Amino acid sequence: MGSGNRHRKVKLAFEATSLRIPLADIITIREVQNAVRKSLKYGQIAASIREVGIIEPPVVVRIQGDDDQYRLLDGHLRLDILKERGDKDVVCLVATDDEAITYNKRISRMATVQEHRMILRALEKGASEERLARALNVNIGSIRDKRRLLDGICSEVVQLLQDRIVPINTFRELKKLRPLRQIEVADTMIAMNRYSWPYARSLVAATPQNQLVSEQRKSIRGLSDEQIEHMEREATNVDREFRMIEQSFGVDHLDLVLATGYICRLIENVRIVHHLAKHHPELLAEFQRIVQLRNAA
Structure with missing residues (x-):
């Protein structure tokens, strides 16, 4: 129920329809530096726009007292690329509140889950896997892996990790777990701010057999009850020290x-x-x- 309520709030945060807005009417809140324009990330976004167009619309908010002016909340690189190309306008999502800080903290467009959703949207619009691979400068196997990224991942974990940079191999480890254990492992990774594949693999190894999906029970050699109890004690101590420092x-x-x-x-x-x-x-x-x-x- 909690995740459903959060989903409804996200919908209410935007106007019902998107708008095509002249670039000259959008005010940015930061400048894109030349060093950023030379970065790999900038080049990948530019190639993606060239190959398949804008998949993730920029997010703007209306400026109070001036219905023809908008402040950009998310999409500075995309907007800069469009200006460099000579485009005159762009379709945007219009936020109902100016939440530039909280919005950018909540959503990272380079997060793994967001990239997965971007790829799905591009495929739904008719882009081929080969074309996407060229746009993102990756091999086609990577596109296919990212396309299937969330198969076997419960929705609560998707919500928890949607704004995190998580290796694909970490998601592979999560798929070995039952949903409740997936949530526990995701919470642990967030609390420790560690999302690496070796760390996820260690958490899977510390998982009791009855919390693994059935096909993984024989292939994963779990720890003994004594070892798990010892790890839980150590984790509790580390968590207590972390919270004191925090x-x-x-x-x-x-x-x-x-x-x-x-x-x-x-x-x-x-x-x-x-x-x-x-x-x-x-x-x-x-x-x-x-x-x-x-x-x-």
């Missing part, structure tokens, strides 16, 4: 920001700099290094 991180970070700001103000005072240079040169050098690191960031 709770103190905000306060520690704030203290660091305040201290760095104070040091920067000290260094701006000529008299203090002269005093430190004369009596504490080692402190002055350290303070100057801190200021340089802050400015570089």
Whole structure:
């Protein structure tokens, strides 16, 4: 029921129909740097647009007080590529609220699940696997693997991992598990921020036989009850330590920001700099290094 409610909220976040909007009427919230234009990711998106067109429409929101102007929430690279091509307009999804920060945190267009959905949409529109492989600069076997990515993955896990960069082999490991165990493993990977294939394989190995899909029970040699109990104790200890660090991180970070700001103000005072240079040169050098690191960031 919970996942269904979330699905309905996502639908209500957008207007019922998409709009074809002139590029000149869309205001971007960040510039695309030349270094990004030379990146592999940019080239892949450009090739995809050239081969099969825009599959994922950019997301915009109306600017209050000006019905003819829109702010871009998602799709900066796609919009930049269209401008470089000389296109004049683009079909967009129109969000009902300006949620640029939360929207971009929730959805990553390069996430594995999102790429899978993009490929399915392209295939539904008539693009061939060969054409997609050329567009994304991958071999056709990779396209076929991504097409079948979520076969055997329960919907709750799809929701959990939809904005994560997860290796295809990790999804292969998840398919060896029953749905409830899939959810447990996905939750563990998110909590530890680890999605690698070896980590997923270790979680599968630590799975009791009755939580594996039937065809995997003989091929996967599980751990003994004692080993699983020991791993669970260790995982509980690690989780407790992680949460303690997580709770103190905000306060520690704030203290660091305040201290760095104070040091920067000290260094701006000529008299203090002269005093430190004369009596504490080692402190002055350290303070100057801190200021340089802050400015570089």
